Amino acid sequence: xxxxxxxxxxxxxxxxxxxxxxxxxxxxxxxxxxxxxxxxxxxxxxxxxxxxxxxxxxxxxxxxxxxxxxxxxxxxxxxxxxxxxxxxxxxxxxxxxxxxxxxxxxxxxxxxxxxxxxxxxxxxxxxxxxxxxxxxxxxxxxxxxxxxxxxxxxxxxxxxxxxxxxxxxxxxxxxxxxxxxxxxxxxxxxxxxxxxxxxxxxxxxxxxxxxxxxxxxxxxxxxxxxxxxxxxxxxxxxxxxxxxx
Amino acid sequence: xxxxxxxxxxxxxxxxxxxxxxxxxxxxxxxxxxxxxxxxxxxxxxxxxxxxxxxxxxxxxxxxxxxxxxxxxxxxxxxxxxxxxxxxxxxxxxxxxxxxxxxxxxxxxxxxxxxxxxxxxxxxxxxxxxxxxxxxxxxxxxxxxxxxxxxxxxxxxxxxxxxxxxxxxxxxxxxxxxxxxxxxxxxxxxxxxxxxxxxxxxxxxxxxxxxxxxxxxxxxxxxxxxxxxxxxxxxxxxxxxxxxxxxxxxxxxxxxxxxxxxxxxxxxxxxxxxxxxxxxxxxxxxxxxxxxxxxxxxxxxxxxxxxxxxxxxxxxxxxxxxxxxxxxxxxxxxxxxxxxxx
Amino acid sequence: xxxxxxxxxxxxxxxxxxxxxxxxxxxxxxxxxxxxxxxxxxxxxxxxxxxxxxxxxxxxxxxxxxxxxxxxxxxxxxxxxxxxxxxxxxxxxxxxxxxxxxxxxxxxxxxxxxxxxxxxxxxxxxxxxxxxxxxxxxxxxxxxxxxxxxxxxxxxxxxxxxxxxxxxxxxxxxxxxxxxxxxxxxxxxxxxxxxxxxxxxxxxxxxxxxxxxxxxxxxxxxxxxxxxxxxxxxxxxxxxxxxxxxxxxxxxxxxxxxxxxxxxxxxxxxxxxxxxxxxxxxxxxxxxxx
Numbered sequence: 001x002x003x004x005x006x007x008x009x010x011x012x013x014x015x016x017x018x019x020x021x022x023x024x025x026x027x028x029x030x031x032x033x034x035x036x037x038x039x040x041x042x043x044x045x046x047x048x049x050x051x052x053x054x055x056x057x058x059x060x061x062x063x064x065x066x067x068x069x070x071x072x073x074x075x076x077x078x079x080x081x082x083x084x085x086x087x088x089x090x091x092x093x094x095x096x097x098x099x100x101x102x103x104x105x106x107x108x109x110x111x112x113x114x115x116x117x118x119x120x121x122x123x124x125x126x127x128x129x130x131x132x133x134x135x136x137x138x139x140x141x142x143x144x145x146x147x148x149x150x151x152x153x154x155x156x157x158x159x160x161x162x163x164x165x166x167x168x169x170x171x172x173x174x175x176x177x178x179x180x181x182x183x184x185x186x187x188x189x190x191x192x193x194x195x196x197x198x199x200x201x202x203x204x205x206x207x208x209x210x211x212x213x214x215x216x217x218x219x220x221x222x223x224x225x226x227x228x229x230x231x232x233x234x235x236x237x238x239x240x241x242x243x244x245x
Numbered sequence: 246x247x248x249x250x251x252x253x254x255x256x257x258x259x260x261x262x263x264x265x266x267x268x269x270x271x272x273x274x275x276x277x278x279x280x281x282x283x284x285x286x287x288x289x290x291x292x293x294x295x296x297x298x299x300x301x302x303x304x305x306x307x308x309x310x311x312x313x314x315x316x317x318x319x320x321x322x323x324x325x326x327x328x329x330x331x332x333x334x335x336x337x338x339x340x341x342x343x344x345x346x347x348x349x350x351x352x353x354x355x356x357x358x359x360x361x362x363x364x365x366x367x368x369x370x371x372x373x374x375x376x377x378x379x380x381x382x383x384x385x386x387x388x389x390x391x392x393x394x395x396x397x398x399x400x401x402x403x404x405x406x407x408x409x410x411x412x413x414x415x416x417x418x419x420x421x422x423x424x425x426x427x428x429x430x431x432x433x434x435x436x437x438x439x440x441x442x443x444x445x446x447x448x449x450x451x452x453x454x455x456x457x458x459x460x461x462x463x464x465x466x467x468x469x470x471x472x473x474x475x476x477x478x479x480x481x482x483x484x485x486x487x488x489x490x491x492x493x494x495x496x497x498x499x500x501x502x503x504x505x506x507x508x509x510x511x512x513x514x515x516x517x518x519x520x521x522x523x524x525x526x527x528x529x530x531x532x533x534x535x536x537x538x539x540x541x542x543x544x545x546x547x548x549x550x551x552x553x554x555x556x557x558x559x560x561x562x563x564x565x566x567x568x569x570x571x572x573x574x575x576x577x578x579x580x581x582x583x584x585x586x587x
Numbered sequence: 588x589x590x591x592x593x594x595x596x597x598x599x600x601x602x603x604x605x606x607x608x609x610x611x612x613x614x615x616x617x618x619x620x621x622x623x624x625x626x627x628x629x630x631x632x633x634x635x636x637x638x639x640x641x642x643x644x645x646x647x648x649x650x651x652x653x654x655x656x657x658x659x660x661x662x663x664x665x666x667x668x669x670x671x672x673x674x675x676x677x678x679x680x681x682x683x684x685x686x687x688x689x690x691x692x693x694x695x696x697x698x699x700x701x702x703x704x705x706x707x708x709x710x711x712x713x714x715x716x717x718x719x720x721x722x723x724x725x726x727x728x729x730x731x732x733x734x735x736x737x738x739x740x741x742x743x744x745x746x747x748x749x750x751x752x753x754x755x756x757x758x759x760x761x762x763x764x765x766x767x768x769x770x771x772x773x774x775x776x777x778x779x780x781x782x783x784x785x786x787x788x789x790x791x792x793x794x795x796x797x798x799x800x801x802x803x804x805x806x807x808x809x810x811x812x813x814x815x816x817x818x819x820x821x822x823x824x825x826x827x828x829x830x831x832x833x834x835x836x837x838x839x840x841x842x843x844x845x846x847x848x849x850x851x852x853x854x855x856x857x858x859x860x861x862x863x864x865x866x867x868x869x870x871x872x873x874x875x876x877x
Contacts, residue, residue, distance in 0.1 A: 050456065076458035088453050090446060101446050104439055105457035113440040113471075120439070163458070315682060317689070361864050368681050372622045372816060376860060379813040383853025390850060497809060501689055508686075538701065544693030551686045552676060 001064055003028040003197040004167050009048055009058035011221075018044045019055070020221040026167075026214075028063075029194035033212035034201045037242060041221035042201045043085060046169055049199075050082050051075050062167065077106060079166030083156045083173060085201075089144055095155050096140040099127040102159035130162035131155075134188055150181030157188060161196075168192070170200040174207045182207060205242075209233075217241060276422055280415040289414040290486075295526045296418070296425040297482035302506035302518030303432050304475030309504065310513030311436065312468045313448030315371050317500045318358065318378030322473050324385060324495035326351035326480030331398040331490045332391065340404035348477050354381075355473025359466050366451070378500050385492040397491030400484055411485070421482055428475055433515055435471065444468050445513075502529075502543060509550050511557030520559055589725040594842055600731040600800065602838025603738025607793035608811060609818040610745055610830045611786025617762040617825020618782050621681050624688040625669065626790055627812030628695040633662045633791025634803040635699050638708045651713035659792035666787025670780045678776065692808060700805050710798030730799055737796065741789070742831055749827060758782060762825040814841070817860045 004026040011019040018041045026032045034042050047053045049060055051072035059068040067075050090098050103123050104110045117123075131137040134154040144152065153173060160168055173189070174182050189211055192198065202208035209215075215232040217225040219241045225232050232238055280289045301323060308314045326347040333343035362373045385392045392398065403411040411417045435441045446454045447461045455461050484490045493499070502525055510521025528546075533539055554561060608630055615623045640654035649657070669691060677683040712730045719726035749755035760768040761778055769775050794803075801807065818837050822829025836859065844855040 052452070052456070072455050073458045073460055076456060082456060084453075088450050090449050090453075092449065097442075101442065101454075102457055104443065105454070105459050107439075109439045110443050110459060111440055113435050113438045113467075115439070116434075116437045117439045117442050118437070159457070315686075361861060364864050368621060368685060371682075371685055372820065373864060375622075375624075376813060376816050376820065376857060379816075380853055380857045383813075383856075384851075387852055388850045498693065501693065504686075538697045540693045540700075541697035544690040544695075544697070547690030547693070548673065548687050551683050551690065552673065555683065 001028065002026065002061070003030065003063060004049070004199065005059075005061040005064075006045075006049065007059045007061070009045070009060065010056045011044060011048055011053065012056055018221045019048060022058070022218075022221070022223055024216060024223075026197060026199060028166075028197055030197055031211055031213045032197075032199045033208050033215045034199065034218060035203070035205055035208075035215060036218035036224075038203065039220075040218040042203075042218055043171055044221075045218065046082065046171055046201060050080060050169065073105075076163065079164075080169065081160040081163045081165035081167070082169035083153075083160055083171055085171045085175060087149070087152050087156055089152060089156060089159075091145045092143070094141050094143055095131065095136060095147065095151075096124075096127055098144060098155055099130050099140075099159055099162055100124070102162045103127055103130075106163055126162065130158045133161060133191075134158040135184070148181075150177050150184065153177060153181070153185060154188065157185070161192070165196060167197045167199065170198065172201055172203060174202065174204065186211065273426065276426075277419065280418050286414045289418050291526065291530055293414065293418045293421045293486055294530075295523045296421045297479050297486060298503075298506060298526050299519040299522040300425055300428045300475055300482065301479035301503050302510070302522045303428055304472045304479060305503045306507045306512060306518040307432065307435070307468055307472040307475065309507050310511075310517070311441065311444050311448060312465055312472075314362075314366065314465065314468075315504070316362070316374040316472075317371050317497065317504065318362075318374035318376075318381075319472075319476055319503050320495045320497070320499035321378035321381030322351055322355055322358065322476045323480040323483065323499070323503075324381055324490070324492075325354045326477035327484040327490040327494065328385060328392060328398065330481050331400050331484050334400050334402075335398055340402075344404070344481055347481050348474070351477035351480065352470060352473055355470055355476075356466075358473070359469035363462055363465055363469070375497065375500075378495070378497065382492055382495040382497070385495050392492070395492060397489055400488045400490070403485045403488070417486065421486070424478060424482060428478060429515065429519070432475070436515065440464070440467065498540065498543070501547070505543065505547055505550070508555075508557055509546070511559030511561070514557075514559045514563075517557055517559040521557070524558070592723065592725050593727070594846055595839075596727050596731055596735075598839040598842040599835065600734050600838070601842055602835040603735045604793050604797045604800070605814055605818055605834035605838055606738050606831055607741060607796075608790050609815040609822075609834055610741070610827060611789040612815045613819045613822070613824050613826060613830045614758065614762075614782050615786045616819060618758060618765070619674075619681075619684070619779050620765075621684045621688070622816065622819075623783070623786065624685060624812065625666075625692045625695065626786070626815050627808035627810070628692045628699075629662050629666060629787045629790035630794040630797070630811045631699060631803070631808040632665065632695060633658045633794030634710075634798050634801075634807060635703050635708075635794075636661055636791070637795030637798055638703070638710060638803055641710065655792055655795040658795045659788045662791025662794075663784040663788030667780050667784035669787075670783040674779070674783070675776060692812075696805065696808055703803075705805055707802050707804035709802045712799040734796060734800070742827070746827055754781070814856075817857060820860050821863050 002025050004024065006022055006024040009019055009022045010017070022045060024032075034045065036042055044053070048055050051067070051070060055068065059066055061067060062075065062078055062080060065078070067078065070078075090101065100117070100123055103126055107123070109120065109123070128137055128140065131140050134157055136151060136154055136158065139147070139151070144155065147155070157170075157173065170189075173185055177185060189198070200208060200211065209229060212229055214226070214228055216223055217232060217238055224241055225235045225237050227235070279292050283289055283292070301319070305316065305319050308316050329350040330343045330347040333346055334340070358374070358377050361377065362370050365373060386394060388394075403417065405411060406420065409416065409420075411420050443454070443459055443464050447459065447464050451461050483494065506521035506525045507518050508521070509524055510519065511517030528542070529539055532542055536542070550557070608626065612623060612626045615621070615626075636658040637654055640649050640657055641651065673687050673691070674684050677687065712728075716730040716733050718729045720729055720732060721727075749759060757768065757773045757778055760771065760773060761775055765775060794807075814837060818830060818833035821836060822831070822833030837856065840856050840859065841852070844852040848855060
């Protein structure tokens with residue numbers, strides 16, 4: 001069973017074709033890297049996969065189930081989680097609360113207007129676990145506004161992992177991070193078990209190369225090259241796309 | 246509010262919780278004692294007004310402060326409840342029927358308002374709620390056969406819950422106080438609940454909330470219903486307070502005053518709307534005694550607050566006391582003008 | 588038959604007035620992304636200023652049209668001042684700007700009350716337009732035909748301005764994509780002042796020429812603002828054509844509604860707006876409010 005299948009996906013904005021007949025077949029547990037120069041349509045592709053924008057044609061399937069017409073939140077419930085290029089977390093709240101919100105999103109508890117949230121100890125425990133995975137449990141009570149960019153990136157990943165996703169979509173997780181912070185995040189990503197399929201967008205090939213099993217190269221919305229790490233690196237078209245800029 | 250902090254677990258009897266509990270009891274007792282401490286009936290009436298408008302402001306704050314949706318049409322919902330109650334009473338029905346019908350009717354109207362207004366967020370939400378409020382005002386004004394138009398509808402009696410007559414200002418005040426306390430308790434529970442946290446989440450990062458699995462529209466719709474309920478309660482209190490309802494209570498100025506109560510006190514806080522209501526009611530009553538230009542003052546205060554003190558009084562004062570005590574704490578308030586788009 | 592004809596003419600006239608009012612509102616909304624809640628006030632202030640200018644109280648009598656233009660200019664200046672002193676301080680904070688316009692509208696309403704009193708002031712039709720045109724056995728007030736003509740002239744002029752002038756191009760760019768406009772070098776904040784003043788001036792002008800039809804009274808602002816709102820929601824923001832069509836539609840609904848179902852007039856008026864919101868939130872002619 002294919003974890004994430006994208007078939008003939010197309011999207012245009014006005015006259016601009018941003019996604020042109022994209023096909024992806026990502027196996028369960030695979031680490032897929034999507035690369036391409038700026039403007040290649042990588043984030044748009046993610047938005048189409050998660051349902052934030054609707055495609056003009058084509059389909060998206062999650063573990064065999066057609067989710068093309070499904071609203072984003074339902075896809076999350078089916079096991080899709082994602083991070084964003086620009087970190088949009090809840091800056092006025094603590095790290096712990098941010099994670100709690102992620103946990104709550106999949107819980108029927110989120111409709112409860114009566115019981116106090118801070119008495120939900122099982123949520124608290126799960127949140128603590130999620131933060132331990134990313135090494136931030138010691139500052140759980142810190143307001144997000146007082147954390148570093150690298151810490152926020154890790155909070156975001158903690159939130160995504162807290163939802164026990166089957167498919168994790170990471171949009172440029174290394175963007176804006178210092179060398180040390182990149183190491184932290186790389187260790188984190190490496191530690192994610194293989195029951196989570198990871199699809200990652202990265203602009204900078206070097207950073208993410210060793211995390212990837214297979215690589216898809218996008219340019220102007222089209223898949224140009226796809227294959228294993230070695231294949232893509234060796235392919236002359238890859239150099240063209242990057243050097244042609 | 247989550248108890249994930251590494252360190253000693255907080256017990257229910259921690260110092261802060263006890264302190265807060267004592268303060269609440271003292272405040273409630275003080276409020277109960279008001280009509281006996283203040284001799285003049287005029288001021289007892291003003292106190293009743295403050296309380297009923299506090300409920301109104303609490304209702305508006307559910308949307309403005311916690312949902313991040315600014316409405317300029319709440320006087321319409323307020324008025325629908327008031328008019329239904331008054332109309333049924335004048336048609337010969339009893340108080341129970343009238344009040345229940347008013348609540349149900351206002352909730353139904355809220356559902357319709359919400360379904361229409363939630364087609365948009367941000368500025369457009371304001372515009373649509375403004376337009377809807379104007380429709381209701383226009384109906385109240387023109388549909389003379391039902392609403393009496395400018396003449397309004399008079400209400401001759403007040404309800405007598407458990408046989409206690411509410412005709413005297415003191416009795417009415419105490420009854421209003423009970424309802425106010427119930428309302429603020431409800432809001433406090435709501436805010437601390439998972440749904441409340443979700444609502445605040447949709448205010449701050451609606452796109453993220455959607456991606457996290459929340460049904461943003463439905464959450465907002467639920468908040469609208471809660472807001473409408475509180476507003477309806479305030480409308481019913483209003484019609485019994487004045488023993489009269491007229492289109493004036495539904496005008497845009499009434500919605501603006503309600504909004505002013507929320508933003509002057511501090512949106513997104515529990516006590517902000519209450520303090521704001523007290524401020525607006527007292528200033529309005531005091532000023533009206535000397536100047537007949539309340540509208541000008543309302544407008545000027547609005548402009549002044551938005552330009553100079555956008556977060557309102559309560560967060561401002563909280564900030565000052567916090568810095569005075571040199572304690573760090575997590576704010577759970579939302580500054581009004583910024584960040585409520587989209 | 589005559590009744591219907593007259594009602595139709597009145598509807599078109601009112602639609603013309605509404606167009607002058609809402610064109611400015613629509614442009615301001617499209618460009619600055621805020622519903623200008625002082626727009627009704629600008630209409631009213633213009634009307635009141637017009638009555639003063641026409642009353643001869645200043646020691647000289649003015650031609651009706653001259654007075655209208657002067658009043659419009661005065662209101663335009665007021666608009667420009669408000670934009671520069673208040674709105675610009677809150678640049679980027681649309682919600683705050685809307686609340687400020689709300690506050691200012693209340694202040695203006697009371698100032699007008701203080702300045703001109705609480706009694707309605709009727710405005711005489713300009714003497715040379717006092718007559719009637721006879722057509723199809725009915726007599727149509729000449730003044731109302733003139734208002735229709737003026738509205739059409741302004742519509743064309745505005746359209747030409749938007750399509751053919753540099754200013755118009757900048758406005759259109761700003762409406763389409765303000766960030767892009769800034770990047771391309773358009774002085775957006777200056778543009779805001781100009782458009783705000785233009786909108787205010789148009790509203791003020793409409794107030795004066797509406798005087799003989801509506802008269803001037805406290806609460807005129809509260810009567811006109813929701814109409815501008817509905818026109819723009821119906822016709823889409825930033826769209827001149829939308830304002831034009833929306834104004835005519837509302838003009839008809841308002842007049843026919845008043846005549847046939849006075850009690851539900853407001854409801855009839857807002858019903859299409861509700862329908863548009865449900866079916867096509869961006870208005871009949873696009874625009875990006877929602």
